[in-house]
Amino acid sequence: MRELSLHILDIIQNSIEAGADKVSLLIDEDPDYDYFRITIEDNGRGMTPEMVQSVKDPFVTTRTTRKVGLGIPLFHAAAVQTGGDLNIESTLGEGTIIKVSFGHRHIDRAPLGDIVATISTILGGHPSLELIYKHQFKERVFEFRTEDVRDTLEDVQMNHPLILGWIKDYIKEGLAELYGGENE
Ligand SMILES: Nc1ncnc2c1ncn2[C@@H]1O[C@H](COP(=O)(O)OP(=O)(O)OP(=O)(O)O)[C@@H](O)[C@H]1O
Ligand SMILES: [Mg+2]
Numbered sequence: 458m459r460e461l462s463l464h465i466l467d468i469i470q471n472s473i474e475a476g477a478d479k480v481s482l483l484i485d486e487d488p489d490y491d492y493f494r495i496t497i498e499d500n501g502r503g504m505t506p507e508m509v510q511s512v513k514d515p516f517v518t519t520r521t522t523r524k525v526g527l528g529i530p531l532f533h534a535a536a537v538q539t540g541g542d543l544n545i546e547s548t549l550g551e552g553t554i555i556k557v558s559f560g561h562r563h564i565d566r567a568p569l570g571d572i573v574a575t576i577s578t579i580l581g582g583h584p585s586l587e588l589i590y591k592h593q594f595k596e597r598v599f600e601f602r603t604e605d606v607r608d609t610l611e612d613v614q615m616n617h618p619l620i621l622g623w624i625k626d627y628i629k630e631g632l633a634e635l636y637g638g639e640n641e
Contacts, residue, residue, distance in 0.1 A: 460570025461495065461559075464535060467528035468497050468555055469579055473586065475501030477552065480579075481589040484569070486561055488639075489595065493541075493559040493566060504547040512545060532557060539563035573628050576601075577621050584615035590628070592635060599631040 465482065472480050477499035486493040504512065515530040533543040541558035559566045576590060580603070591600045603615060606624065613620060 458567040459535065461567050462570040462572040462575040464532040465495065465497065466575040466578060468532065471528055472497065472499035472501050473583055475499065477501035479587040484592045487595050488561045491561045493561040495557045496554065498552065498554045500552040503549040503551050503553055505549055509545045509547050513543065535567060539566040573625050576628060577625050580624065581616045581621060592632065594635045597635050599635040601628055601631065
């Protein structure tokens, strides 16, 4: 079982490869109602309806270095085995929305894992990306926006070690508060 945060990293990397400069990640979960939903939206180049149709098929990729694309099919399979699904809405020239749902309490649902590492890996490699990470757990909400940090940064890059360290701590503390000792 692969941590969901690693799948999320793959999906956001797809967005960046598709030229997106804005990505939003929404996680919405409630164990009491047995749902765990992940939505990733980007403003990249988008896909044609034919591409969207075939993209869950592991033999479809625009990569040239390797024959098969596995990011989306693996995430899809991880969702289906918990009674969930993966859906893609995409518009050429506008962007893509990927929605993935899981049974929260299903024995085969992988844990979220290290989402802080996923976010710092992305921002470390792509400091000018506008990223929104919103996480709802039951009735509580945590939100992080690079926009808010950037306003106070002036000339310092988002991937400066001190800034990345601060962002990691901020998210860690935010999630600890969000979960409030429950769940993960
Ligand atoms: N957000 C996106 N915007 C535009 N095209 C996308 C997006 N996500 C995926 N695609 C297209 O779907 C294809 C399949 O994606 P997938 O992640 O499954 O495999 P890959 O990225 O090609 O390879 P891998 O993830 O295994 O390294 C990509 O090659 C790309 O053409
Ligand atoms: Mg990929």
